[in-house]
Amino acid sequence: MPMETYRLELRETETNGIDADVYADDVIEESxxxxxxxxxxxxxESRDEEPAYSEEVTAxxxxxxxxxQRDDGGFEFRLLGDRDELTRIRIDDEEWNLN
Known part of the structure; x- marks a missing residue:
């Protein structure tokens, strides 16, 4: 396999949750x-804009x-490639104003 660049995008949705998508060449590979x-x-109850975070990794x-995973203070998203961790993103409740 050749090296590929993957983009992990996290964003809050209007339906009260977080969507996490992994893109390669603008095609969703995992979600x-x-x-x-x-x-x-x-x-x-209201936000000026929905929070989002994006990170790229090449593998x-x-x-x-x-x-x-969820713990007492937030969510941790892990992207694994062939069982090895490629990236880890933590979203703290406080950072996104979650109660």
């Missing part, structure tokens, strides 16, 4: 969705796996 309600979390992998 997951976090529902705030499932974690007893509420976003603020030579055959499989991708996008995982997330």
């Amino acid at each position: 997951t969705r976090v529902d705030y309600e499932a974690h007893d979390i509420e976003p603020p 030579d992998v055959t499989t991708l796996d996008l995982q997330y």
Whole structure:
């Protein structure tokens, strides 16, 4: 496999959650969705703009796996390639004003 650049995008959705998508050449390769309600979390009633975060990584992998975990203070998203961690992004509740 040749080296490929992957873009992990996290963004809050209008339906009270976080969409996490991994893109390669603008095509979604992996995706997951976090529902705030499932974690007893509420976003603020209004925002000027929905929070988002994006990070790119280049790797030579055959499989991708996008995982997330919840702890007391936020979410941690991990992108694995051939079972090795390619990148890790943490979204703190405080940073995104989640209650």
